Amino acid sequence: MAYKQKPAIVLCEGAFGTNLGKTANGLVFYSNKYKIVGVVDSVHAGKDAGEVLDGRKRNIPVYKNIEDAISNSSVKPKFMIIGVASIGGKLPTTFRPFVEDALRYRLNIVSGLHEYLGDDKKFKALAKKYNVKILDIRKQPPLHKLHQFRNLCKDLDVIRLVVLGTDSSIGKRTTAISIAERLNEYNIKTIFIATGQTGLLQGAKYGVPLDAIQGDYMVGELEHTIVNAYRIEKPKIIVVEGQGSISHPAYVCGSRAILTATQPHGIILQHSPMRKYRNFGKQDLKLPMPEISREIKMLELFSNSKVIAITINHEGMNLLQIEEVINEYESRYKVPVSDILVHGPDKIVEHIKKLYISKSI
Amino acid sequence: MAYKQKPAIVLCEGAFGTNLGKTANGLVFYSNKYKIVGVVDSVHAGKDAGEVLDGRKRNIPVYKNIEDAISNSSVKPKFMIIGVASIGGKLPTTFRPFVEDALRYRLNIVSGLHEYLGDDKKFKALAKKYNVKILDIRKQPPLHKLHQFRNLCKDLDVIRLVVLGTDSSIGKRTTAISIAERLNEYNIKTIFIATGQTGLLQGAKYGVPLDAIQGDYMVGELEHTIVNAYRIEKPKIIVVEGQGSISHPAYVCGSRAILTATQPHGIILQHSPMRKYRNFGKQDLKLPMPEISREIKMLELFSNSKVIAITINHEGMNLLQIEEVINEYESRYKVPVSDILVHGPDKIVEHIKKLYISKSI
Numbered sequence: 001m002a003y004k005q006k007p008a009i010v011l012c013e014g015a016f017g018t019n020l021g022k023t024a025n026g027l028v029f030y031s032n033k034y035k036i037v038g039v040v041d042s043v044h045a046g047k048d049a050g051e052v053l054d055g056r057k058r059n060i061p062v063y064k065n066i067e068d069a070i071s072n073s074s075v076k077p078k079f080m081i082i083g084v085a086s087i088g089g090k091l092p093t094t095f096r097p098f099v100e101d102a103l104r105y106r107l108n109i110v111s112g113l114h115e116y117l118g119d120d121k122k123f124k125a126l127a128k129k130y131n132v133k134i135l136d137i138r139k140q141p142p143l144h145k146l147h148q149f150r151n152l153c154k155d156l157d158v159i160r161l162v163v164l165g166t167d168s169s170i171g172k173r174t175t176a177i178s179i180a181e182r183l184n185e186y187n188i189k190t191i192f193i194a195t196g197q198t199g200l201l202q203g204a205k206y207g208v209p210l211d212a213i214q215g216d217y218m219v220g221e222l223e224h225t226i227v228n229a230y231r232i233e234k235p236k237i238i239v240v241e242g243q244g245s246i247s248h249p250a251y252v253c254g255s256r257a258i259l260t261a262t263q264p265h266g267i268i269l270q271h272s273p274m275r276k277y278r279n280f281g282k283q284d285l286k287l288p289m290p291e292i293s294r295e296i297k298m299l300e301l302f303s304n305s306k307v308i309a310i311t312i313n314h315e316g317m318n319l320l321q322i323e324e325v326i327n328e329y330e331s332r333y334k335v336p337v338s339d340i341l342v343h344g345p346d347k348i349v350e351h352i353k354k355l356y357i358s359k360s361i
Numbered sequence: 362m363a364y365k366q367k368p369a370i371v372l373c374e375g376a377f378g379t380n381l382g383k384t385a386n387g388l389v390f391y392s393n394k395y396k397i398v399g400v401v402d403s404v405h406a407g408k409d410a411g412e413v414l415d416g417r418k419r420n421i422p423v424y425k426n427i428e429d430a431i432s433n434s435s436v437k438p439k440f441m442i443i444g445v446a447s448i449g450g451k452l453p454t455t456f457r458p459f460v461e462d463a464l465r466y467r468l469n470i471v472s473g474l475h476e477y478l479g480d481d482k483k484f485k486a487l488a489k490k491y492n493v494k495i496l497d498i499r500k501q502p503p504l505h506k507l508h509q510f511r512n513l514c515k516d517l518d519v520i521r522l523v524v525l526g527t528d529s530s531i532g533k534r535t536t537a538i539s540i541a542e543r544l545n546e547y548n549i550k551t552i553f554i555a556t557g558q559t560g561l562l563q564g565a566k567y568g569v570p571l572d573a574i575q576g577d578y579m580v581g582e583l584e585h586t587i588v589n590a591y592r593i594e595k596p597k598i599i600v601v602e603g604q605g606s607i608s609h610p611a612y613v614c615g616s617r618a619i620l621t622a623t624q625p626h627g628i629i630l631q632h633s634p635m636r637k638y639r640n641f642g643k644q645d646l647k648l649p650m651p652e653i654s655r656e657i658k659m660l661e662l663f664s665n666s667k668v669i670a671i672t673i674n675h676e677g678m679n680l681l682q683i684e685e686v687i688n689e690y691e692s693r694y695k696v697p698v699s700d701i702l703v704h705g706p707d708k709i710v711e712h713i714k715k716l717y718i719s720k721s722i
Contacts, residue, residue, distance in 0.1 A: 215571075215615065216448075218613060256614070260613055280510075285512050301655075302608075
């Protein structure tokens with residue numbers, strides 16, 4: 001029997017296309033494990049989900065509620081994925097009636113929230129009644145299954161790259177996947193390692209829900225995943241998805257854990273030139289975005305590695321501004337700079353080939 | 362009824378006086394909540410626990426097993442505290458029969474391990490049979506009770522100091538408590554904030570088991586604790602205990618979370634000049650200790666604060682070597698340097714008074 005994607009809708013009420021809805025956005029852009037047949041968000045109901053995101057039609061309708069989605073989907077969904085990466089990982093209260101409805105329509109629920117929906121009494125009872133499952137994917141494995149840091153990656157015969165960012169929800173995962181896919185198209189075997197819920201929900205073959213793991217085991221669990229991917233796949237390159245930002249005051253572990261576990265040959269830094277304040281909760285804290293130069297200093301000091309390229313998130317920019325920023329950053333930081341959504345990953349991929357592969361080809 | 366310390370023995374089989382036994386060591390040095398009436402470690406049985414640690418008698422006998430402790434303690438213990446801070450927080454298997462014996466002797470068990478002893482079937486059954494409790498203190502509060510970062514400390518009218526270190530198990534807590542106590546003796550009201558299991562077990566009035574909290578909430582929980590301590594106590598100074606080291610490859614969250622939550626006016630850096638390898642597991646990884654200058658660079662870059670003093674852990678050093686190191690570091694790093702266990706905290710305390718208090722007295 002051939003591998004078959006599971007048909008799923010994504011719940012993103014009131015948040016599709018925003019930073020909060022990054023899991024839904026990511027699944028519309030790219031989904032391996034699930035076939036996304038619809039998004040539920042009454043704000044954008046009637047539109048095409050792809051068009052909401054970047055103007056490109058993807059034949060994924062946005063529905064106003066669960067009933068609408070069930071009645072009008074061309075393929076009957078079997079799963080509903082919670083499509084928000086909410087701060088603190090709690091289920092928005094406005095989502096509760098949608099989840100209850102989905103259970104009544106016999107959809108299995110898939111959630112990457114810190115709040116475990118399977119532990120919710122009402123949801124649990126409904127799931128039992130309608131004979132469906134609630135899958136909480138962002139759970140820490142039991143203590144006896146966790147791995148500790150063993151300093152293993154430095155000895156692996158594979159080029160290890162990380163895509164880090166100056167903020168959370170800034171496009172690190174999309175950049176990492178795009179680069180990994182293009183390298184594979186060039187027959188340079190590359191494995192993408194997911195470190196967050198969206199990448200895991202998208203169906204990354206290797207990954208770890210890093211922010212669900214307690215601090216003492218974070219580095220070890222990621223290291224174990226990388227070593228495992230290396231042993232099974234024997235790739236030439238491994239690209240690890242970043243989390244948060246090394247200077248982000250609220251997300252203090254992710255970038256450090258990723259650098260230490262990966263011991264990367266090079267760092268790709270994703271930045272949004274127009275973003276003024278860090279992505280954090282209701283934005284009322286108005287935490288200013290970091291300066292790129294300070295971010296690079298921190299990353300290089302911690303990793304003993306180098307930022308080899310900068311990639312741009314063009315939110316709030318027109319094409320002219322994008323070109324200007326690319327020229328400005330290239331002359332200032334002396335590394336290739338690219339907007340991957342506009343220009344594709346080739347500029348960065350060529351640079352990676354030149355730095356790490358050309359000698360061996 | 363006056364406040365009464367609870368009589369307790371500390372289980373530290375095979376590890377008393379070592380880095381692994383730091384919880385037991387700490388409780389022998391200083392204990393507020395529990396009155397320590399004995400240590401169980403067959404290796405040092407018959408000696409005085411204080412003498413094992415630093416040659417100073419403290420009238421706390423070391424016993425060979427639980428029966429020995431129960432039969433010979435001058436005060437009957439009601440609690441047994443697990444005295445190891447094991448890597449990964451698991452109960453050493455050699456400890457199991459001791460814990461079972463303690464339950465049979467009707468001792469309540471207090472544990473700061475990540476492995477929850479109260480969830481262990483055998484222990485649970487014994488605790489029920491003998492009508493005693495198992496208290497796992499290093500548990501994360503439920504999700505709905507956790508606090509997120511709110512950037513609050515910067516506005517508090519209190520001098521905030523942190524004692525960080527170049528490694529784990531290096532004396533940060535002892536230094537922090539010593540400084541806080543001396544400041545209080547000078548009528549400069551100072552509150553110590555614990556961030557680890559030992560400080561909490563010692564009975565710190567304010568604290569948070571930082572490494573049991575998931576990453577997204579670490580900074581917020583500590584910040585909440587600091588704000589709470591400030592509001593209730595209205596101190597002039599708050600001293601926050603450090604965790605791990607900012608450059609430690611396995612403990613990636615602690616120091617960062619503490620710096621971000623505290624937003625300190627100054628950093629005191631604890632270092633062990635003779636330690637060659639980082640304290641981590643069985644030491645077989647042989648991770649070299651960091652250079653002080655690189656550690657200071659990292660701390661200052663991340664905190665936008667300054668290292669204002671260096672304190673020495675004199676393991677493996679004689680008095681002459683201590684003096685030499687103090688002189689060398691003072692001329693190299695241009696800050697006061699002191700061995701607090703040898704010379705007491707006055708040199709550092711005077712410096713703190715000069716920097717932060719003198720103007721206001």
